[in-house]
Amino acid sequence: MVESIQLIRQIAVRAIVTENFKNQVSNEIQRNLQQIDAELQQLEFKGKRAISEIEKRAQGAMTQDARVQIETIRGQVEQEKMRLLQLKEEMMGQNQALTELPIGSVVTQFTVENPVEVRIGENIFQRLEGGEILVKDGIIQEIRI
Numbered sequence: 001m002v003e004s005i006q007l008i009r010q011i012a013v014r015a016i017v018t019e020n021f022k023n024q025v026s027n028e029i030q031r032n033l034q035q036i037d038a039e040l041q042q043l044e045f046k047g048k049r050a051i052s053e054i055e056k057r058a059q060g061a062m063t064q065d066a067r068v069q070i071e072t073i074r075g076q077v078e079q080e081k082m083r084l085l086q087l088k089e090e091m092m093g094q095n096q097a098l099t100e101l102p103i104g105s106v107v108t109q110f111t112v113e114n115p116v117e118v119r120i121g122e123n124i125f126q127r128l129e130g131g132e133i134l135v136k137d138g139i140i141q142e143i144r145i
Contacts, residue, residue, distance in 0.1 A: 004119040009128045011114045011145070016136040017105045022098055029095045036088045040081065047077035106134070114145075 015021055050073050058066045101107065111130075118127045131145035 004117050006115050006117050007128065008113045009116050010111045010130045012108050012111050012130060012132040014106050014132050014134050015109045017101045017103055017107060018137055019103065020137045025098055026095060029091050032091050033088060036084050040084050043077055043080055047073055
C-alpha cells in the first residue's frame with residue numbers, strides 16, 4: 001500500500017503595488033494595444049487584398065460563387081475585427097483599473113504550481129490550500145505556504 005503521493009497545488013504570486021509596478025504593467029498594456037492596432041490594420045489590408053484578387057479573377061463578370069467568397073471574407077474579417085476590438089476594450093479597462101490601484105495595495109499577478117506530498121491521515125484540504133509569494137518590484141518579500 002502506498003503511504004504518500006505527490007500532488008500539485010496552486011500558489012498565487014501577489015505583487016505590492018508601487019509606482020514602478022504600475023509603470024511596468026502600463027507599458028505592457030500599451031505594447032499590447034499597439035499590437036492589437038497593428039493586427040487590425042493588417043486584417044483590413046489582407047481582407048481588401050483577398051477581395052480584390054477575387055474581383056480581378058472574375059474580370060468584371062461577378063459569379064454567384066465569387067459573391068459568396070467575398071461575403072465570406074467580409075464576414076470573417078468583421079468577426080476577427082470584433083474580437084480584436086473587444087480585446088482592445090478589455091486592455092483599456094485594465095489600464096484604467098491600474099491607474100486606480102492605490103500604492104501599497106496587493107494584487108494577484110499570476111499563479112504557479114507547487115508540488116506537495118500528501119500522506120495517509122493528513123487533511124487533504126489543508127495540504128492543498130494554496131500559499132502565496134509576495135513580491136515588490138519583482139523581489140520576493142515573503143513566502144507563505
